[in-house]
Amino acid sequence: MEALIPLFVAIPLIAAFLIVVFGKLFKGFHRFLAPLTLLILLCMAVFEFTGLGENSIPYAMGGWIGKEGLPLGIYLVLDGFSVLMLCIINLIGLIALFYSLSYIAKYTAENNYYALFCLIIAGMNGVVLSGDLFNLFVFLEVSVISSYALVAFGVGKTELEASFKYQVLGGLASMLILLAIGLIYWQTKTLNIADIRKVFEGGYSASFYLFVQVLLIAGFGLKAAIIPFHAWLPDAHSSAPSPISAMLSGVLIKAVGIYVLIRLFFNMFVFSQEIALVLTTLGAISMVVGSLLAIVQWDLKRLLAYSSISQVGYVVMAMGMGILLLLRGNNEAAAILAIGGALYHMINHAVFKGLLFLNAGSLEHRLDTRNLREMGGLSKAMPITSTTSFMASMSISGLPPFNGFFSKLIIIIAAINGRFYLLATLAVIVSIITLAYFLKFQRYAFYNKAAETATQKIKEVPFPMSFSMIFLAALCLALSLLAIPSVSETILSPAIDALIQPEIYSTTILGL
Amino acid sequence: MSTIVKKVSQLMAGLIFMYGIYIILHGHLTPGGGFAGGAILAGAFILLILAFGSSALKLKKEVSGSSNTESLAILVVVVLALMALLLGSKIFFFNYLPKGEAGALLSAGVIPLYNIFIGIEVAGAILTIFLALVIFKEESSK
C-alpha cells in the first residue's frame, strides 16, 4: 500500500525510455507497452482509492525521517484529494492513449509520441503526489516540457507557431513560480508544505505574504489559463493532435494549474480575505469572457478551447466562494457545498471535455477540416460520433440527467446559500450561453441539411476511437450518480475534509 | 576552420574528456557531480564537431548511438533506485551499499554509481540535442 506510492512516478518513466530504446528493434512494441503501462497505473490508482479512507499517508523518500518535528528530506503525500486526482489523470490518460492507437498512425515517428505521453503522465502523477514545493516545480517542468513537444508534433505551420507562443508564456510562468518559491524559502527557511504552514501560523509580514500569493496566482494562473493569462490556450489546444488536446484541456490545466492553486491556498497559506476576493473575481470574469469569446468561433477546436476557459472559471470561482464562506465562519455547510461542487465540476469537465475533443478528432480524421461551415448533415453517416457528442454537449450545458447539471446546480445552490446573488445569476447566464454555442456546434456539424451526396462516402471511425468515445459517454451518465448524497460521501468527502481541515495534513507529516 | 584550430582541438579533446570523468568520479567529495561532469564530457565531443565542420564527419550514425546511450543510462538509474525496494529496507532511493569512511574515494554507498550514470546520461542528452540541430541544418541547406 505504502510502497506503491513512488511507483506512480517510476513506472511511466521506465516505460517511456523502454519505448525509445526498443521501439526501433520490434515493430509493434510501443502500441503494446504504453496502454499496458497506463492500465497498470489505473489499477494501482483505484486500489489506493478504495483502500485509503480518511487518513493521509506520507512517504519519506530515501528513508530520511525527520527528527523533533523538523521534516528533513523529500516527502510524497497521498491524501484524499491526491488520490482523486490520480484516478482522473490515469483514467483520461488511458482513454486518450487508446484513442490515439489509430489516430496517430498517420504521423511519422510514433515511438516518440508514446514516450512523450508516458512522460506527461509521469510528471502529472509527480505533481499530484509531491509534498514539498521544489519537487512540485521539478515534476511540473517535466510534464510541461513534454507537452510543448506534443503540441508541435505534426510539424505544420500553425502547430509550430502555437507551440512557440505556448513555450514563451509557459517559461515566463515557471520563472514566476521559481521566484515565489525562493521568496518563501527566504522567509520560512523550509520547503515542506506542512512545515511552511506551521511557520505561517506563527505570524508573517502582511506585504510580503500578499506579494508571494500574487506571484503564485500569476504563475499558476498562466498554467491554468484563467483570464487574463489565457492567451496561449486557444492556439495550443486547437493546433495539437486531438488526443493531446483532450489530455491538455481535460487533465493538464487541472493537474498543474488548479490542483496546485487549491493545494497551496487551502493547505499552505493561512486564509486571507483579499486573495479570496481576487480568486473569486478572476473565476467569475473567466467564466463570462470565455463563453462570450466562444460564441463567435467557427473553428471547432477553438470553440472548445474557449469553453475550457469558461468551465475552469466555474471551478476557480467556487473555490474562492468556499474560502470566503470559511472566513465568514458562520456557514460551514455552504462552504462544504461550494468546495464539493468545485471538485465535482472538475471531475465532470475532465470527462466531457475529453469526449468533445475526441469527437472533434474523429470529425477531423474523416473530413480533414475543422471549420464548422464546411461540415454538415453527418448524423446519419457517423452515428457513434453524433450520439456521443450530443450527450457531451447536453452535459456541458447543464441539462438533466447528465452530470453537468448536478455539478452546476450544486455550485449555484452554494452561491445562493452564501448570499452571493450576483455570482449565482452570472453562473445561470453563462450556462445558457454555453447551451447556445453547443447547439451551434451540433447544428452545423451534424444536423445541417448540407449536400447529402458529399457525405455519403464518409464512414464511421475505426474501433479504438469509437470505443473510447462510447466509454466516456457512459461515464458521463454514470457520474451523475455522484450527486446522490450517500455516494458523494464515500467519494468526495475525504477530499473535502483534507482541504478544509489542514491539521490532518500537517500533523501526519510533522508527527513523524 | 584553420589547421591550428583542428590540431589544438584534437589534443585538447582527450584532456577535456579526462577532466569530465574526474569531476564525475569525485562527485561526493568535491563540487560537481553528475550534471556538471556530464556537460563537460559532452563538451569534448562538441569541440571536435565544431572544429572539423559537420560536413566532413558522418554524423547521422552518431545520433542513434548517443540517443541509445542516454536512454539506457536513465533506465539503469531508475533500476538502481528501484533495487532499494528489494534489498534491505523497502524504501525507494535508499542508500543500501556499505558506506566507507568519510573522505575516501570508494565510500558513500550508492551515490557514486548514481553520479556515473547520470553523468553518462547528461552527456548523451546534450550530444543528441546538438547532433539533431546540426543534422537538421545540414539537410535543410542541401
Next chain:
Amino acid sequence: MIVYILCFILFLVGLYGVITRRNLIKIAISLSIMEFSIFLILVLIGYIENGLAPIVDASGSAQIYVDPLPQAMVLTAIVIGLATTAMLMAIAIRLYRKYKTFDIREIKNLRG
C-alpha cells in the same frame, strides 16, 4: 540589499527583451537571461555572514557555512533551463524552415 536590486534589474532587462524584440532567437536568449537572474537571486538568499563554501573535508567541521539548499535548487533549475532553451531553439529552427524568416511579424497564421 543592493545585490537584490541589481538582480531585479537583470530580470527587467530580460523581460524587456522578450516583449520588444522581433527575432525569435533574441526572444529565446532574453528568456534565458530572465532565468539566470532568478538563479542569482536564489543563490544570494542563502548567504550567511562570514560563511565558507559548504564542503566538508577530513579536517575540522563546526565552522559557519553558507546555506547549501538553494545551491542544490539552482543546480536542478539550471538543467531545467537547458531543456527549455533546447526546445525553444528546435522549434525556432523548424519555423525558419517553414516561413524562411525569423521575424515574428511574418509568422501570424493564427488569429482570433
